[in-house]
Every structure is written in structure tokens, then in C-alpha cells.
Amino acid sequence: MQHVVVTGGAGFIGSNFVRYVLTHTAARVTVLDKMTYAASPEALQGLPADRLEVVVGDVADASVVDPLVARLTGPSDAVVHFAAESHNDNSLRDPSPFVQTNIVGTFVLLEAVRAHDVRLHHVSTDEVYGDLALDDPQRFTEQTPYRPSSPYSASKAGADHLVAAWVRSFGVRATVSNCSNNYGPWQHIEKFIPRQITNVLSGSRPRLYGSGQNVRDWIHTEDHSSAVWAILQDGVIGQTYLIGADGERSNLEVVQLVLEQLGRDPDDFDHVADRPGHDLRYAIDSTLLRTELGWNPRYTDFEAGLKDTIEWYSAHRSWWEPHKQDVEAGYATKGQ
Numbered sequence: 001m002q003h004v005v006v007t008g009g010a011g012f013i014g015s016n017f018v019r020y021v022l023t024h025t026a027a028r029v030t031v032l033d034k035m036t037y038a039a040s041p042e043a044l045q046g047l048p049a050d051r052l053e054v055v056v057g058d059v060a061d062a063s064v065v066d067p068l069v070a071r072l073t074g075p076s077d078a079v080v081h082f083a084a085e086s087h088n089d090n091s092l093r094d095p096s097p098f099v100q101t102n103i104v105g106t107f108v109l110l111e112a113v114r115a116h117d118v119r120l121h122h123v124s125t126d127e128v129y130g131d132l133a134l135d136d137p138q139r140f141t142e143q144t145p146y147r148p149s150s151p152y153s154a155s156k157a158g159a160d161h162l163v164a165a166w167v168r169s170f171g172v173r174a175t176v177s178n179c180s181n182n183y184g185p186w187q188h189i190e191k192f193i194p195r196q197i198t199n200v201l202s203g204s205r206p207r208l209y210g211s212g213q214n215v216r217d218w219i220h221t222e223d224h225s226s227a228v229w230a231i232l233q234d235g236v237i238g239q240t241y242l243i244g245a246d247g248e249r250s251n252l253e254v255v256q257l258v259l260e261q262l263g264r265d266p267d268d269f270d271h272v273a274d275r276p277g278h279d280l281r282y283a284i285d286s287t288l289l290r291t292e293l294g295w296n297p298r299y300t301d302f303e304a305g306l307k308d309t310i311e312w313y314s315a316h317r318s319w320w321e322p323h324k325q326d327v328e329a330g331y332a333t334k335g336q
Contacts, residue, residue, distance in 0.1 A: 008083030094149035131279035210274030212252030244284025
């Protein structure tokens with residue numbers, strides 16, 4: 001039976017990947033997660049206990065990581081590396097955890113898979129490529145030069161380069177994926193879409209950075225999970241794959257869709273201070289992934305996926321409501 005160690009497996013994207021693997025395959029999963037504020041142990045409840053193990057620990061701690069990786073002895077066993085600090089606003093306030101987790105943690109993991117000759121898939125972001133003009137007909141590809149603009153994206157770029165170097169210099173069996181913005185269940189309410197949804201559900205108004213013209217390329221987290229699994233099974237070692245679902249929407253469009261789907265006036269929102277250095281537009285060209293590995297997204301209707309997500313947050317108030325006041329207080333100190 002295939003055994004996969006998933007770092008950051010209690011986080012938003014990681015936990016959805018764990019759920020995908022345990023639902024759609026016969027693999028066993030070991031989750032390694034530091035259980036910071038962004039983790040949700042609840043997201044792992046109800047999954048097959050005989051195929052899931054949860055280890056609380058830091059990906060930057062070699063004494064924790066190395067023994068876990070050493071247990072992966074099967075020919076198809078692997079590590080999937082989701083663990084990361086990922087919130088841009090937090091990286092602007094204090095970059096140090098981003099350097100520690102995203103760069104040092106990736107280094108520690110690379111040394112472990114190198115020592116034990118274990119397959120690795122490293123999960124990254126499209127933000128390493130910087131941004132595009134609103135009227136640029138181009139999208140990011142695997143050949144786009146790196147041009148990170150925040151401490152978060154710079155730390156992820158550094159991690160990507162470490163993986164590439166370990167593949168070339170030491171023969172580590174690794175692949176990399178750079179994905180567009182995810183949405184779906186279990187996403188922390190500090191992030192853009194769940195913040196807007198929970199604002200409306202709480203009876204307040206959504207908050208829109210600046211003019212709201214910034215564009216993000218949205219993908220449902222289940223589509224991200226299926227793409228990562230496809231890469232893990234059939235991806236070419238040393239290759240980078242871009243994961244996207246052609247979901248470009250401006251922040252203004254997203255806020256207005258949330259309002260409309262919850263029966264509110266689409267203009268019932270507040271403009272707030274823009275994020276410093278806010279990237280203008282992200283857009284993914286996932287042609288290589290689709291043609292080489294035959295992957296295609298299932299959630300091709302963003303409005304329908306957003307509706308499902310709104311319904312999930314409506315049904316899980318007990319999960320997010322205890323944290324809502326503190327999250328909004330933090331944003332209020334920045335005028336957001």
C-alpha cells in the first residue's frame with residue numbers, strides 16, 4: 001500500500017488533499033503539522049483511522065522529519081510538501097516565520113528525502129512570478145521568470161530554487177507545482193473569500209482592498225488536490241507544473257458575487273486601505289499539466305463552486321465564529 005507523508009496536512013489545502021487521497025485512493029497518509037493557528041484538526045475528523053496518522057511537529061525540525069521520511073520504504077511512497085506560512089498580510093508584518101518555515105523547512109525536508117532516497121512533491125504558488133498587467137494577453141507558464149514581490153512569495157521562490165538545486169546537484173526525485181489561488185472548505189477566515197463570506201454571514205459588510213481591480217485566478221481546492229495527485233503519480237522528475245482552472249476574477253467581481261448569492265445588494269461593501277505592494281493580476285497557463293498528464297479541473301463553474309463554499313461556511317459557523325472578532329480586530333488596526 002502506498003504511504004504518503006503530507007506536511008501541513010491539517011492546513012486548508014493540505015487537509016483537503018489528505019481527504020482527497022483517503023477518499024479516492026487506497027494509500028495510507030501520515031500528516032505532519034505544527035498545528036499553528038491556521039491548522040484545523042477538525043478537517044481531518046471522520047477520515048479512515050486505519051489509514052491516517054497525525055504527527056504534531058515542525059517541518060523545520062530534522063529530529064521530527066527524518067524519522068518520518070525514513071519510514072517511507074515502498075517504491076511508490078512519497079512526501080507531499082504543503083507546509084508553509086502563506087498569508088501575505090502576515091508576511092508584511094513579520095517575515096521571520098516565512099523564512100523559517102518556507103525556506104528552512106524545505107531545506108530540512110530536502111535533506112531527509114535525499115538521505116533516504118524518497119520521492120518528493122513540493123507545492124508552491126503562482127505568486128513567485130510576480131504579477132501581470134490587467135491587459136496583458138499572456139499568462140504564467142513554466143518558463144516565466146521569477147519575480148516575487150512580498151516576503152511570502154520571496155520565501156516560496158527560495159524554496160522552489162532549493163528543490164531545483166537538490167534535483168540537479170544530488171539527484172533528489174522531486175517535482176514542483178505552482179498553483180493559483182485556492183478556495184473551498186476549511187480555509188481560514190483571514191483569507192479573502194472566506195473573510196467576505198463570513199462578514200456577510202455575521203451581518204456586516206465585505207471589505208475590498210483599494211479599487212478592487214486586482215485579479216486572481218481561482219481554483220477549487222479539490223481540483224488542486226487531484227492535480228497534485230496526478231503529478232505525484234505520473235509527473236516527470238525535475239519538472240515544474242502549473243496548476244490552474246481558468247478562473248480569473250477581479251476582487252470586485254468576487255465580492256459582488258458573494259453579496260448577490262447571499263441576497264444582498266452587490267454594492268453593499270466598504271473600500272479599505274490597499275495592501276502594500278499588492279500584485280495586480282495572476283493568471284495560470286496549465287497546458288503542460290493537461291496535455292502531459294491528462295488532468296482537467298472538475299469545478300469549471302466558479303459561481304457554482306463559490307455557492308458551494310458559501311453553503312459550507314453557513315453550515316460550519318461553530319468552526320469560524322469563535323475566531324471572527326479577533327481576525328477583524330487585526331485587520332482594523334491596518335485600516336482594512
